[in-house]
Amino acid sequence: xxxxxxxxxxxxxxxxxxxxxxxxxxxxxxxxxxxxxxxxxxxxxxxxxxxxxxxxxxxxxxxxxxxxxxxxxxxxxxxxxxxxxxxxxxxxxxxxxxxxxxxxxxxxxxxxxxxxxxxxxxxxxxxxxxxxxxxxxxxxxxxxxxxxxxxxxxxxxxxxxxxxxxxxxxxxxxxxxxxxxxxxxxxxxxxxxxxxxxxxxxxxxxxxxxxxxxxxxxxxxxxxxxxxxxxxxxxxxxxxxxxxxxxxxxxxxxxxxxxxxxxxxxxx
Amino acid sequence: xxxxxxxxxxxxxxxxxxxxxxxxxxxxxxxxxxxxxxxxxxxxxxxxxxxxxxxxxxxxxxxxxxxxxxxxxxxxxxxxxxxxxxxxxxxxxxxxxxxxxxxxxxxxxxxxxxxxxxxxxxxxxxxxxxxxxxxxxxxxxxxxxxxxxxxxxxxxxxxxxxxxxxxxxxxxxxxxxxxxxxxxxxxxxxxxxxxxxxxxxxxxxxxxxxxxxxxxxxxxxxxxxxxxxxxxxxxxxxxxxxxxxxxxxxxxxxxxxxxxxxxxxxxxxxxxxxxxxxxxxxxxxxxxxxxxxxxxxxxxxxxxxxxx
Numbered sequence: 001x002x003x004x005x006x007x008x009x010x011x012x013x014x015x016x017x018x019x020x021x022x023x024x025x026x027x028x029x030x031x032x033x034x035x036x037x038x039x040x041x042x043x044x045x046x047x048x049x050x051x052x053x054x055x056x057x058x059x060x061x062x063x064x065x066x067x068x069x070x071x072x073x074x075x076x077x078x079x080x081x082x083x084x085x086x087x088x089x090x091x092x093x094x095x096x097x098x099x100x101x102x103x104x105x106x107x108x109x110x111x112x113x114x115x116x117x118x119x120x121x122x123x124x125x126x127x128x129x130x131x132x133x134x135x136x137x138x139x140x141x142x143x144x145x146x147x148x149x150x151x152x153x154x155x156x157x158x159x160x161x162x163x164x165x166x167x168x169x170x171x172x173x174x175x176x177x178x179x180x181x182x183x184x185x186x187x188x189x190x191x192x193x194x195x196x197x198x199x200x201x202x203x204x205x206x207x208x209x210x211x212x213x214x215x216x217x218x219x220x221x222x223x224x225x226x227x228x229x230x231x232x233x234x235x236x237x238x239x240x241x242x243x244x245x246x247x248x249x250x251x252x253x254x255x256x257x258x259x260x261x262x263x264x265x266x267x268x
Numbered sequence: 269x270x271x272x273x274x275x276x277x278x279x280x281x282x283x284x285x286x287x288x289x290x291x292x293x294x295x296x297x298x299x300x301x302x303x304x305x306x307x308x309x310x311x312x313x314x315x316x317x318x319x320x321x322x323x324x325x326x327x328x329x330x331x332x333x334x335x336x337x338x339x340x341x342x343x344x345x346x347x348x349x350x351x352x353x354x355x356x357x358x359x360x361x362x363x364x365x366x367x368x369x370x371x372x373x374x375x376x377x378x379x380x381x382x383x384x385x386x387x388x389x390x391x392x393x394x395x396x397x398x399x400x401x402x403x404x405x406x407x408x409x410x411x412x413x414x415x416x417x418x419x420x421x422x423x424x425x426x427x428x429x430x431x432x433x434x435x436x437x438x439x440x441x442x443x444x445x446x447x448x449x450x451x452x453x454x455x456x457x458x459x460x461x462x463x464x465x466x467x468x469x470x471x472x473x474x475x476x477x478x479x480x481x482x483x484x485x486x487x488x489x490x491x492x493x494x495x496x497x498x499x500x501x502x503x504x505x506x507x508x509x510x511x512x513x514x515x516x517x518x519x520x521x522x523x524x525x526x527x528x529x530x531x532x533x534x535x536x537x538x539x540x541x542x543x544x545x546x547x548x549x550x551x552x553x554x555x556x557x558x559x560x561x562x563x564x565x566x567x568x569x570x571x572x573x574x575x576x
Contacts, residue, residue, distance in 0.1 A: 133315065
């Protein structure tokens with residue numbers, strides 16, 4: 001899919017994020033909106049998956065380590081044909097397959113249950129390692145939050161990815177700079193993140209995470225002998241003027257009026 | 269019961285046997301391969317062994333990822349660092365998605381000995397029992413540890429196995445092992461004594477001491493704490509009317525509570541839990557530490573006698 005088509009999908013995904021969180025009256029719009037281009041691009045152009053056969057053993061894998069971006073995940077999975085858009089209204093409701101955080105037992109296309117921060121990257125490392133030792137050409141993608149990188153286990157996973165030379169693993173970091181309690185740099189600075197990522201053995205691509213050409217280029221770039229990391233600079237709440245760069249929109253749903261305004265801004 | 273072998277040693281050797289017949293088996297450790305005995309597998313199948321370094325949380329989740337690729341990971345470390353430190357990784361990334369990961373932790377209980385209270389896990393059975401859908405196994409001797417290691421490969425789903433550092437007696441008899449099915453090792457009417465792990469052989473020795481005084485107890489090896497053999501527990505509680513549980517674990521959350529949960533509100537009987545009484549362990553020779561906490565055959569016999 002070319003980037004013009006992709007950008008249309010991205011716009012729809014953003015509308016779905018607003019609809020889902022507004023309908024549920026809870027959820028995480030900010031960090032969902034910042035991850036839209038990364039997730040859309042991966043699912044549409046870089047993963048070998050078949051929505052008709054979501055459990056195919058040789059499919060590529062995706063782990064949403066920042067599981068609170070579930071609305072973005074569900075919207076992309078629906079656009080890609082894994083689930084029905086009819087499910088959106090059940091997001092966060094009793095008996096729904098669309099749990100507040102992704103549950104791989106319930107949602108076709110979800111490869112790992114996530115939400116407890118810091119754990120998804122290690123699962124992705126296990127998947128990539130499992131593919132390697134069995135001689136499979138499976139690619140594994142993990143999407144992390146920047147705030148999530150404050151978890152020590154993330155760095156344990158990075159260490160293991162480099163140690164095992166997992167060049168079938170792509171770690172994407174949605175670097176929106178904000179977390180629940182405020183800006184990362186005020187809460188607990190990650191310091192020189194690019195330098196740290198390089199020091200941990202990644203082939204690093206630093207991009208604008210909303211520039212689809214840049215996202216496509218970084219995802220397509222070949223690596224050999226080391227894991228790939230895409231440090232994507234993004235805007236929390238991207239696409240909705242009153243949500244952009246606002247810490248308060250991490251885990252708050254839009255009300256009826258805000259929903260309408262957001263949808264208006266996101267019209268084609 | 270003359271020969272003494274640690275359950276961790278039997279586990280390590282069994283992994284090598286298992287690896288030969290099941291190429292899906294992979295083994296992970298966190299820099300303790302020489303202690304958990306996964307070193308045997310490492311030597312035999314270096315391509316299927318992954319030392320994760322001193323990073324237990326990462327190890328558990330790498331195991332989770334490997335399981336999604338059709339492999340059967342056995343993750344090993346000390347009980348305190350597995351069930352304890354990596355509790356939430358086990359809960360959220362292994363048990364919640366029902367991934368097929370085997371968590372096999374050695375150095376459980378106070379029989380760790382010299383390393384002291386910081387390394388003596390007395391909570392792991394409780395922690396793992398709490399996790400929805402987790403199977404919890406505590407082999408009583410080397411033969412059972414071997415059988416359990418094999419059984420886990422056939423069993424689909426997350427499971428925790430508790431192993432010991434201390435070399436303990438190997439039963440001469442070759443008891444069957446079926447997950448969830450307790451083994452009655454001795455029949456007696458005066459008390460139904462349910463034990464697990466190293467406490468099974470101590471309880472059998474206690475039964476001998478009591479028998480010499482004309483007291484006959486039933487000894488039941490509850491190797492599967494969860495799902496517990498409810499039928500067996502109920503049958504023997506009713507038969508004897510006097511229930512005693514013996515474990516090298518806190519009396520809170522372990523075998524004792526699992527047995528009590530079966531009987532509560534259902535069977536009218538006396539009930540005594542023998543175990544670690546809500547306190548930490550300490551350094552010492554394993555035999556001395558077990559005695560300090562009242563977990564040797566003569567001490568167990570004396571406590572059972574008090575219930576009569």
